[in-house]
Amino acid sequence: MPEPVPAFRIGIDFGTTNSSIGLGRGGSRVELVRFAQIGGATEAFRSLLYLEQVKRLERSTIKSWTGSAAIEQYLLADTKGRLIQSLKSYLSSRSLTSTEVFGRRYTIEDLIARMLTDLREHAERQFGKPVRFAMVGRPVQFVGAETDADNTFALSRLVKAFHKAGYESVDFEMEPVAAAYHYESTLDHDELILIGDFGGGTSDFSLLHVGPGIRKRGRAPSDLLGNSGVGLAGDAFDARIVRNLVSPRLGAGSCARSMHKVLPAVPNWVYFKLERWHH
DSSP states (O other): OOOOOOSSOEEEEEOSSEEEEEEEEETTEEEEOOEEETTEEESOEEOEEEEEEEEETTEEEEEEEEHHHHHHHHHHOSSOOEEEEOGGGGTTOSSOOEEEETTEEEEHHHHHHHHHHHHHHHHHHHHSSOOOEEEEEEOSSOTTOOSHHHHHHHHHHHHHHHHHTTOSEEEEEEHHHHHHHHHHTTOSSOEEEEEEEEOSSOEEEEEEEESHHHHHHOOOGGGEEEEEEESOOHHHHHHHHIIIIIHHHTTTTOEEEETTEEEESSOHHHHHHHTSTTO
16 A cells, blocks of 8 residues: 655655755745845755865864855855755766865765755754655656666665765655646636646656646656756856857957957956856
8 A cells, every 4th residue: 555645745846956945835825935145034945055165273174064055154254165966967967976065075966965955854843843854856857867777877866865864764756747727726717738847957848737627536657748958058058158149249250450469358267267157
């Protein structure tokens, strides 16, 4: 028999660029966790980690921040530490197992778990209950995955990271399918829909039947007609928008004459840095 769904229903979207965590309040009502940031609060948690070495007397420790706090600390630091982002994009890579930061080695699961721990603890403070189970969105196709085995490998690493972060049980749903369930809650008739999920690292698409009639008779595997995804999305799109639309307005490709020589008016490295927000 299937295990009963816990009454305390937590859903997590762990994204390449942004993440969110919410509590199902019944029906289509969801209460999202809010995270403090300069100027107020946000429901979007930046999926990044900043580590800094702090030296006191003859001892040194490594401090870490996640989300908006990580960005704020990074921007304030005179001597920059290690800013790590888009970790979800490396889950399918068998060659990237760990990295060394200030002499200490961290696995990719360790680094992701640090962010997932903060998500869990924020939710526990807001809802006043321990979070041990979560329904988590996953991409149809992980970035860099070329086979089903690659996707399985990436998912196993994500499960390990959740367990390291204190989650005892984790279930997964395809991200575009999860988005379709939310849309379905607004319908008074059945529809066949194509839904696209454009994330920071992947773009996923699903074709499925949804609606009150589907819910009433019970969902069947045949309702999902197909889904697929590609490892190309927000981060790459943003860089191309800057390269092709913004940088040309700021002089990219223009030249200047100096001492009978024609040279680039602005060095190319300036525009390369514009394509990455933290540079």
